[in-house]
Amino acid sequence: MLLSLALAVTVLFVVLRLLGNPVYALINLEATPEDIRAASAALGVDRPIFVQFADYIGGLFRGDLGTSFSSHLSVSDEILRRLNVTVPLTLISFALSVIIAIPVGFIAAWKSRTWYGTAFSAISQLGGAIPVFWVGILLVTLFALNLGVLPAGGFPRQDWADPLDALTSLTLPVLTIAIVSGSELARYVRSATLDILDRDYLRTARALGQPFSTALWRHALRNGIVPVISILAIQLATTFVGAVVVENVFALPGLGDMLIAGIRQQDFPNVQGVLLFSTVLVLVIGFLGDVLQRLLDPRLRSSLSGNRRVKASA
Amino acid sequence: MSAVMTQGATVRGSRRRALGSINLVVGGILLGIIVLAAIVSIFWTPFDPADTTGGRLADPDGTHWAGTDKLGRDVFTQLLIGARLAITVGIGSVLIAAVLGILIGLLAGFSTRWVDDALTSLLDIAIAFPTLLLAMLIVAWRGASLDSAIIAIGLAGSAVIARLTRVVTQRILAQDYVTAARIAGTSTLGIAREHVLPNLWPTLVVPAALQFGGAVLAEASLSYLGLGSPPPNASWGRLLQEAQATVTVAPLSAILPGILLVITVVGANLLADGLREKLDPTLRRAQ
Numbered sequence: 001m002l003l004s005l006a007l008a009v010t011v012l013f014v015v016l017r018l019l020g021n022p023v024y025a026l027i028n029l030e031a032t033p034e035d036i037r038a039a040s041a042a043l044g045v046d047r048p049i050f051v052q053f054a055d056y057i058g059g060l061f062r063g064d065l066g067t068s069f070s071s072h073l074s075v076s077d078e079i080l081r082r083l084n085v086t087v088p089l090t091l092i093s094f095a096l097s098v099i100i101a102i103p104v105g106f107i108a109a110w111k112s113r114t115w116y117g118t119a120f121s122a123i124s125q126l127g128g129a130i131p132v133f134w135v136g137i138l139l140v141t142l143f144a145l146n147l148g149v150l151p152a153g154g155f156p157r158q159d160w161a162d163p164l165d166a167l168t169s170l171t172l173p174v175l176t177i178a179i180v181s182g183s184e185l186a187r188y189v190r191s192a193t194l195d196i197l198d199r200d201y202l203r204t205a206r207a208l209g210q211p212f213s214t215a216l217w218r219h220a221l222r223n224g225i226v227p228v229i230s231i232l233a234i235q236l237a238t239t240f241v242g243a244v245v246v247e248n249v250f251a252l253p254g255l256g257d258m259l260i261a262g263i264r265q266q267d268f269p270n271v272q273g274v275l276l277f278s279t280v281l282v283l284v285i286g287f288l289g290d291v292l293q294r295l296l297d298p299r300l301r302s303s304l305s306g307n308r309r310v311k312a313s314a
Numbered sequence: 315m316s317a318v319m320t321q322g323a324t325v326r327g328s329r330r331r332a333l334g335s336i337n338l339v340v341g342g343i344l345l346g347i348i349v350l351a352a353i354v355s356i357f358w359t360p361f362d363p364a365d366t367t368g369g370r371l372a373d374p375d376g377t378h379w380a381g382t383d384k385l386g387r388d389v390f391t392q393l394l395i396g397a398r399l400a401i402t403v404g405i406g407s408v409l410i411a412a413v414l415g416i417l418i419g420l421l422a423g424f425s426t427r428w429v430d431d432a433l434t435s436l437l438d439i440a441i442a443f444p445t446l447l448l449a450m451l452i453v454a455w456r457g458a459s460l461d462s463a464i465i466a467i468g469l470a471g472s473a474v475i476a477r478l479t480r481v482v483t484q485r486i487l488a489q490d491y492v493t494a495a496r497i498a499g500t501s502t503l504g505i506a507r508e509h510v511l512p513n514l515w516p517t518l519v520v521p522a523a524l525q526f527g528g529a530v531l532a533e534a535s536l537s538y539l540g541l542g543s544p545p546p547n548a549s550w551g552r553l554l555q556e557a558q559a560t561v562t563v564a565p566l567s568a569i570l571p572g573i574l575l576v577i578t579v580v581g582a583n584l585l586a587d588g589l590r591e592k593l594d595p596t597l598r599r600a601q
Contacts, residue, residue, distance in 0.1 A: 004438065141561050248539055271450075
């Protein structure tokens with residue numbers, strides 16, 4: 001975990017240095033060589049690359065991600081401020097998508113011969129095929145522009161001072177992400193359930209006279225939940241990326257907005273800060289998923305987790 | 315395994331194979347429609363994509379089958395060109411992912427334990443890293459264009475291909491016939507070419523088909539965010555972004571590109587599912 005973090009941090013540094021000299025984003029067309037030198041000195045990019053790297057790592061440990069080129073605010077402060085939007089958006093959407101996915105996926109597998117089972121299967125097949133921003137556009141058109149019941153976008157200026165106001169503006173974005181990630185997750189739940197319903201231990205438990213619900217609860221859930229957890233961890237990361245896109249549909253001032261604006265304005269410290277933060281977040285989520293899996297499944301404690309992951313992706 | 319169970323597995327197997335053919339056919343038809351549109355767009359479009367003489371936001375009629383956009387450009391023309399871009403993105407990024415992924419995977423599979431471990435842990439990070447974030451990084455570096463998007467998405471996909479290639483390579487290298495070939499004096503490159511590469515195909519074709527759909531979606535997201543290819547040769551994602559502002563006046567422009575995207579991706583996913591059912595060796599054994 002620490003090794004992956006160190007690797008990711010280094011790779012990001014190298015890649016972002018390859019992105020071209022950030023000085024050119026700061027100066028104008030008529031800049032003289034002196035101007036360029038002055039700007040380089042101000043940014044510290046005229047120093048040897050190893051000194052810059054040491055400086056960057058030192059900054060990371062202090063939680064210092066530099067200063068934005070365009071707003072001249074501290075990047076880490078800006079990220080923290082924007083988490084006020086992105087974190088609730090991600091977590092509420094994720095919770096809702098799990099609430100949607102588990103019954104939909106389970107019924108799609110269990111009642112696969114009924115019409116609603118088939119319908120749920122079809123819905124879950126659409127998951128991962130619908131662009132999240134398109135769902136956003138459709139929901140805005142329906143609920144905001146035609147029915148006028150919810151705001152089309154934006155976030156209250158006073159942040160969470162009025163929680164109801166803030167929640168109202170998050171309703172459509174949350175629905176958008178939850179529909180898409182929920183149907184995607186339902187696909188995994190469906191195949192996990194199908195897999196379990198075929199297993200011998202379930203048949204044995206039923207043969208021993210256990211009612212179906214008891215067998216399911218005692219044996220199937222404990223066995224079935226393990227692969228689902230690693231999917232949940234991946235899905236949480238996907239939801240976060242979904243939030244990055246959806247923030248742009250609804251003009252929400254979150255991390256995604258900061259990232260896209262940063263790319264457009266070539267504001268390298270902002271881009272680097274957000275990407276770094278997201279990378280660390282994704283890695284930490286994955287790590288926690290692994291830990292949780294090991295806690296729940298004694299068989300995994302001794303074996304390598306790497307083999308399982310290959311199977312899952314194959 | 316008892317006789318009853320084997321029989322059960324066979325029945326289930328044949329049902330799944332039948333399902334696989336349905337998936338293949340439906341997926342093939344859906345994707346075929348888009349490919350056809352893409353090919354047609356190379357030779358013919360009703361209007362020039364930059365032609366703005368159609369009048370602004372016109373409703374669909376005999377001349378403009380899907381109406382016009384806010385600059386007076388024909389929407390149907392743009393949809394056709396969007397199909398070409400989607401297919402280009404899909405094929406281009408899958409090719410990049412395959413070539414790069416197979417090379418890295420072979421390298422990891424053939425090399426010493428140490429190099430293999432290092433490559434594998436790098437690949438793990440790359441797989442965990444969301445495609446879209448990687449794509450944004452590359453767009454920030456190279457600027458927004460179709461090439462940037464294809465390269466970025468291809469790079470992101472190569473990690474999964476590399477991981478699978480490595481596993482298959484190691485499995486094949488452990489076979490007796492490879493040892494025999496080695497003793498007979500076949501070089502490492504010869505073994506890779508004659509024994510490993512031909513055996514990769516069944517494992518890689520399903521993830522490649524899945525990546526095709528994923529690539530089209532990822533490019534649409536990039537374009538929607540203004541980080542894809544610029545108009546007039548705009549992808550469906552960009553069309554949706556432009557249509558969002560005028561959705562109350564011209565709802566069709568905000569619906570059609572989305573439907574086409576879904577058709578493309580569902581088509582590719584169904585094709586992948588169908589191929590999986592056909593190629594799954596555990597099912598073939600039950601036959």
